[in-house]
Every structure is written in C-alpha cells, then in structure tokens.
Amino acid sequence: MSTELAYLTNPFCFEFDAEIIARVTLSDGRRGVILPKTFFFPTGGGQEHDTGALGDARVIDVTIDDAGTVVHVVDRDVTATRTRATIDRARRFASMQHHSAQHLLSHALDDALKLETVSANINIDNPSTIDLAVGARGDVDLTPGENLANALIYEDRPIKSYFISDDQIATIPFRRPPKVSGQIRVVEIEGADYSACGGTHCTRTGMIGVVKIVKTERRAEKLRVHFIAGQRALEYFQNVHAIVTQIARQFDTNPEAIGEAVEKQRDALRAAQKELEEFKAERVTLEAQRLVASTQVIGSIKLATATFRHRAPQELRALATLLQNEPGVIALLASYDGAKLSLAVACASDTGVSANELIRQQLADIGGRGGGDAQLAQGGGAASEAQFQAFGARAVELIRVSANRV
Numbered sequence: 001m002s003t004e005l006a007y008l009t010n011p012f013c014f015e016f017d018a019e020i021i022a023r024v025t026l027s028d029g030r031r032g033v034i035l036p037k038t039f040f041f042p043t044g045g046g047q048e049h050d051t052g053a054l055g056d057a058r059v060i061d062v063t064i065d066d067a068g069t070v071v072h073v074v075d076r077d078v079t080a081t082r083t084r085a086t087i088d089r090a091r092r093f094a095s096m097q098h099h100s101a102q103h104l105l106s107h108a109l110d111d112a113l114k115l116e117t118v119s120a121n122i123n124i125d126n127p128s129t130i131d132l133a134v135g136a137r138g139d140v141d142l143t144p145g146e147n148l149a150n151a152l153i154y155e156d157r158p159i160k161s162y163f164i165s166d167d168q169i170a171t172i173p174f175r176r177p178p179k180v181s182g183q184i185r186v187v188e189i190e191g192a193d194y195s196a197c198g199g200t201h202c203t204r205t206g207m208i209g210v211v212k213i214v215k216t217e218r219r220a221e222k223l224r225v226h227f228i229a230g231q232r233a234l235e236y237f238q239n240v241h242a243i244v245t246q247i248a249r250q251f252d253t254n255p256e257a258i259g260e261a262v263e264k265q266r267d268a269l270r271a272a273q274k275e276l277e278e279f280k281a282e283r284v285t286l287e288a289q290r291l292v293a294s295t296q297v298i299g300s301i302k303l304a305t306a307t308f309r310h311r312a313p314q315e316l317r318a319l320a321t322l323l324q325n326e327p328g329v330i331a332l333l334a335s336y337d338g339a340k341l342s343l344a345v346a347c348a349s350d351t352g353v354s355a356n357e358l359i360r361q362q363l364a365d366i367g368g369r370g371g372g373d374a375q376l377a378q379g380g381g382a383a384s385e386a387q388f389q390a391f392g393a394r395a396v397e398l399i400r401v402s403a404n405r406v
C-alpha cells in the first residue's frame with residue numbers, strides 16, 4: 001500500500017489532520033504508524049527524514065519501503081484513529097534550504113567550472129556535502145561556482161516541481177540523466193538546473209538566503225565539498241564572527257588585523273622560546289657542576305642524586321648526558337609530576353656499572369618502562385608520592401650493591 005506523498009506538492013504544510021490506518025512493529029522493535037497521506041518526509045535521496053508529533057507521540061524517524069509505504073516511527077503508542085500531526089518546521093526548512101542549495105551549487109560548479117556532481121548528502125546538523133568528479137585536476141578554486149550560485153539566489157528564481165513520463169526525458173535538459181523510470185519528478189530552478197528529485201525544496205532561490213562552501217576534502221578522484229546555506233549559514237557567520245571579534249579583542253586590535261597580530265606574537269614567542277632554551281642549557285650545566293661537587297662517595301663510586309618536580313624527561317636526559325662524562329660519577333635523577341615518575345641514569349664508563357641495568361632495577365620497583373645503554377638510560381612509570389620520597393634512599397642502596405660488585 002503506497003502512501004500519498006503530499007509533501008511533494010506542498011512542502012510548506014507543517015500541520016495536518018492525520019488519519020491512522022495501521023500500526024506496525026519494526027524488525028528492531030520500534031513502533032510505527034501508517035497514514036494514507038503524509039506531509040512527513042521519509043529518509044531518502046540523500047535527504048534526512050522529518051521529525052515532529054502525532055498527537056502526544058513524538059515522530060522520531062520516518063522511513064519509506066520499496067512499496068512506497070511511509071512508516072512514522074513513534075516513541076509511544078498512538079491509539080486514536082485521527083490526530084493532529086505537526087512537523088518540526090526549523091529542521092524541515094533547514095533541509096529544504098540545503099537541498100535547494102545543493103541543486104543550485106551543483107549546477108553552478110558544473111556551469112562555471114565544468115565540475116560534475118556525482119553524489120550529494122543533505123545534512124541538517126553538519127555541513128551538507130557534494131562529491132565532485134575532479135579526476136587528476138590539481139587544486140581547483142571553487143569561488144566562481146560559489147559566486148554564480150549566490151548570484152542565482154539574488155535573482156530569486158522560481159523553483160518548480162512537476163512530473164513527466166519517461167518518454168519525455170529527452171525534452172528536459174537534465175544536469176544528470178534520471179536513474180528512475182515511469183513517472184519522473186523534475187525539480188527545476190527556472191532556466192538553470194533540471195534534476196530528477198523526490199526531495200522537498202524552497203519555492204524560490206531567494207529562500208536559500210546564501211550558500212557558502214566551508215571545506216573541501218580530496219578523496220581519490222573526487223573532491224568532497226562541504227557547504228552550508230540559509231539559517232545554518234547565518235548561525236555559522238554569527239558564531240565565527242563572535243569568535244573572531246573575541247580574538248581581536250584579546251589582541252587589542254580589529255578583526256582585519258588579527259593575521260598581523262598573530263604573526264607578531266608568533267615571532268615574539270619563538271624568540272622567547274629560543275632564549276628559554278639557552279637559559280635551560282645554562283641551568284643544566286650549573287646543576288651538573290653542583291651535583292658533581294656534592295657527590296656521595298660509596299666505595300670507588302661518586303654518587304650524584306637529584307629529585308625534581310615537574311621536570312620534562314628531556315631535561316633529565318640533558319643533565320644525565322653531561323654527568324656521564326664526569327670520571328667516577330654515577331647519577332640517578334628523578335622527577336615527579338604527582339602521578340608519573342621520570343628517571344634518568346648516567347654512569348661514567350670508568351665506574352664499570354651499567355646505567356641500563358640500574359634503571360631496570362629502579363623501574364622494577366614501580367612497574368615502569370624504559371632502558372638505554374651502559375652509560376645513559378631513561379624511563380618512567382606511574383608512582384606514588386611515597387615511592388618518589390623513597391627514591392634517594394633506594395638510590396644509595398642500589399649503588400652500595402653495585403660498589404660491592406665492582
């Protein structure tokens with residue numbers, strides 16, 4: 001039993017008296033109702049379904065089967081045989097603006113740039129997409145297509161829909177030949193685009209408001225074009241404008257000068273980072289000297305230990321690298337960030353002790369990971385404050401064992 005698709009002839013009917021002629025349970029357990037005639041758009045042709053209400057029940061999904069039966073999926077039972085139906089207007093209108101915008105943009109990209117649309121998706125919450133066949137063409141500037149589409153919006157051309165039989169196909173200058181046979185619905189943007197389409201559309205191009213490409217993505221031989229239109233485009237502009245204005249305020253400048261301000265700040269940051277690196281290198285050299293001067297002698301070994309908080313592992317490594325060249329010195333270094341313990345071990349070659357072996361024993365205590373060679377090793381793992389506090393005593397203990405061995 002096929003449902004009369006009343007939205008095809010009146011896409012602006014958002015409220016109607018619905019007659020319920022059947023109730024069904026879908027294979028996934030959801031409840032559905034069937035009407036002889038509906039203004040609810042079911043998912044299809046790249047356009048998302050409508051939502052709304054049938055009496056007290058929410059219509060959460062709308063599907064159509066091969067026989068043309070539209071099922072209104074509801075969140076609760078609809079017991080009445082007649083009830084008021086309402087379609088969520090904003091959602092449907094967003095669909096209409098984007099669907100008409102898609103036909104228009106596909107036409108404009110074809111007309112201005114000879115780029116053919118091979119598929120499209122009309123989305124409500126995310127930008128809609130058009131896939132263009134670009135083959136081996138390199139970067140394409142789509143601006144002429146975008147401009148042409150908007151020029152056709154300013155002209156406020158009528159958008160008409162009508163049915164033809166398949167023997168009339170040759171009389172219509174379709175952008176793409178229809179895949180369907182029998183009765184074919186033509187959506188015509190007057191004098192511009194002719195498409196076979198079962199979607200809901202604006203009745204004039206002016207209703208689209210504006211169409212804006214927001215992103216492109218290369219996908220093998222295709223270019224995916226993300227675009228927004230109408231109310232969504234306005235919301236996007238308002239949102240981006242608010243962000244840009246706020247950033248400009250933070251830079252004490254106007255939106256047009258943000259690029260320059262960001263560039264200046266980037267240069268200043270780079271200079272500061274360079275200076276900071278130099279200071280850090282100097283600090284590490286001083287720290288190495290201080291540690292060498294305050295080593296604890298255990299047998300033939302001079303033990304240097306140091307604990308830090310929130311030191312980056314690469315800084316520990318830099319310090320260990322300097323200490324590995326100090327005769328007789330073994331350095332055990334640790335830094336704790338409240339959850340993770342970072343370790344670095346340096347063994348001068350004349351100590352006969354392996355840094356890799358030492359760090360493995362330390363890591364075993366905390367179940368951490370890491371390693372290195374005889375002179376330099378690094379690692380870390382999750383550790384408690386108590387384990388961090390025990391680091392110094394444990395270091396001495398390990399070196400005593402090593403000193404007795406060599």
Ligand SMILES: [Zn+2]
Nearest residue numbers: 195197198199
């Ligand atoms: Zn369409």
